[in-house]
Amino acid sequence: MKLAATAGGGLLLGFNWTNSGAATASVVNNTALAAGTEFNSYLSIAADGIVTIFSPNPEVGQGIKTAFPMIVAEELDVDWTKVKTVQAPLDKNKFERQVTGGSGAIPHSWKRLRQAGATARQMLMEAAAKRLNVPAGELSTEKGMVIHKASNKKLSYGELAADAAKLTAPTDVKLKDIKDFKLIGTSVKNVENKNLFTGKPLFGIDFHREGMLYAMIQRPSAFGMKIKSADVTAAKAMPGIVDVVTFNNNVAVVGKSTWQVMKARKALKVEYEKEGDLESTSDHDRLFTELMNNGEATERRKDGDVEAAFKNAAKVIKSEYQCPFLPHSPLEPMNFFAHVRPDGVELVGPTQTPDLARNETAKLLGIDPEKVTVEMTRMGGGFGRRLKADFAIEAVEVSRLVKAPVKLIWTREDDMTGGSYRPAVRYRFEAALDAQGNMIGYKLRGVGINAGNSTREHNFPSGAVDNLLIDSVEHKSPITTGAWRAPITNFLAFAEQSFLDEVAITAGKDPVQFRLDLLDKAKKAPVGEIKYDIDRMKAVIQLAAEKSGWGKKKDVAQGFSVYFSHLSYVAQVGEVAMQNGKPVLKKIYAAADCGVVVNLSGARQQVIGGVVDGLGHAMYGNLTFKEGAPEQTNYNSYRLIRINEIPEVEVHFVDNGIDPTGLGEPALPPTGAAVANAIFKATNKRLKNQPFIEQDAFKGVS
């Protein structure tokens, strides 16, 4: 640990958790801090008692800029109204894992942030003990004050900060007992509310630098095409256009305003030619069937003797589920600012992975990564799209070619047609039941288009079935794919939880009891490795069943679903009522176990938002292709869920005091099946493919 007296005489703490197990302390000056010595995360306390806490991770709407400082503030025992939170830039020397992805920020940083707050608190108490000449053990803290009860004396953190800065930081601090938390677990409003609701420039697309140029890129019209020739004369002659440059398969129009480059781009005459296969959705449908039956499968998990189990089965259930490609559609389209100068590169923009943007820039330009600075703006959504750095690199390419600071913007059409989609996948499930209706065999084959491993072979029900085979087949396509909120599980969970519903019903068992029995079996006689926590999964199942009055309601049809992802557990119950002969989704109950809830308001947002996102894309999301070109290009043809289409959502959290696990994604995967299983209960129609709106059960329903 490092600390420094601030210019105002306050305490500035730097924490380095990577170099050694215990934090070490030394006094450094402010300049050194700003320039970046070995700090990991830090906070400062000014003489006026204002505490500034830096949040190193990119804010995408998951609420990290509120939640991270809350954790520090809890252990510091500071008045939340005196806390200022600041987005830290990319700095590998000070921070680690400056990534927004995998629902991993809070689980990764939980202990580190608590220790940061607790260390500062202890130093402030030591400074107070000296000042008051009393043993530190007689002191307590509350809302930014050190209190000596016996003498009724109080000293504010601001008063003590300068003295505390002269102390050696303790290496072993005691963290609060979870039951003593005052801030963690409460609802704290997003720290950015005021700025968001008054229109302050926060997002990448809002960034402005005097003299910067605007750029848009014309990309190939279809996946599998490349540039044959480009006539840029007309575009170049249009008002406000400074230059038109070509790199790779891109033609970039650079000018003085967004509208001017948008218009000039339309005047480009670019001819493309075939470079690879031009695939259509009908080709994918055919490929799925072919590869499902004859594809070269990679085995992912095998337990027992599957062939024997299916041969000896009293009953076999077989079912296939399919989903389309999806664009991420964050409302703020891709954009980035880059200024390539002779002495280095400045990057500013919305990214989930600032370090990747830096490294790819350095690689492209053949320079030391240290010469690339990255400032992270707030992101208008990401959903995985901003895990990639392609748009940042495009800005770098253009800035290098035109030798000027450039803000590169994608239009909505660019965003929807530009690739990096959720891969299209088809699954085949098979279950073998014995005469008593026990699932003695289970097979899953996933066929994915640029999906990698389209299964999650160690997830439930693996471990609960004696004979199991999970494998996957991959088709390589020119259509680019990438991580999409809850990668793979965003559809796999729907397919698996729908199939288990089919199995339970065929076996004549209650779908909730069926899952609980499997989990009990896995606990008693585990088959192979079990990589989920059986008790935690049972607890969310039971909580969802209890809160929803599972099986006790006469007026609605209920559907059940549970899924483990990103180290958290979420069970959901969908409720459908028939109105005028049509199924209407009325309500979804969600029971989540993400361990300790940090910010109740933000956590509820993540669960409700995950449910709405999961529902919306299951219902409507559909990106189709014709000869390599996406057929939907904007929100008029690609449907996103709207306010009049949401059911009531009721959220419950399991209170178990376990260190926090992820919450940005885990509420999304179970939703589709909770809804589809309820629709089956109501209509006897099984939704097997997404989007639901295109399926028979929904024909005529809008």
Added chain:
Amino acid sequence: MAKYKLQINSKSYQADVEPDTPLLWVLRDHLGLVGTKYGCGIAQCGACTVHVNGEAVRSCVLPVSAVGTSKVTTIEGLSEKGDHPVQVAWDEVDVAQCGYCQAGQIMTAAALLKKKPKPSSEEIDAAMTGNICRCGTYHRIRQAVQVASTKTK
């Protein structure tokens, strides 16, 4: 290029732009009022919503040449101190996730409440359905409009 005199947030602005430039890009690129957001460019998402003579309008499809002497209000000018009942309600209910769409949501809600101070849940949905929130904050948007309606005199 032509010079346009615009009345925005009770101030006079001048922009030297082409006549077909949408008001959205005049606000963002030329006047530095970036609170109004680009989302789709075809009046489908509502992120660019501003008030023109008190009516909620999609600025991404409104050419600057059509604005004339109309009074334009953007999120920056909805209130002087950020304390319009809708803004206060949005904070109280803690509506935002990423927040990108919220300026447009707020402008649509403010226009609704001006016309209909006590809207029903159905009326709220009908008015707000043109505004997409990709994060799925719709429940809180609906709640915040209701809270704002109790604050509107």
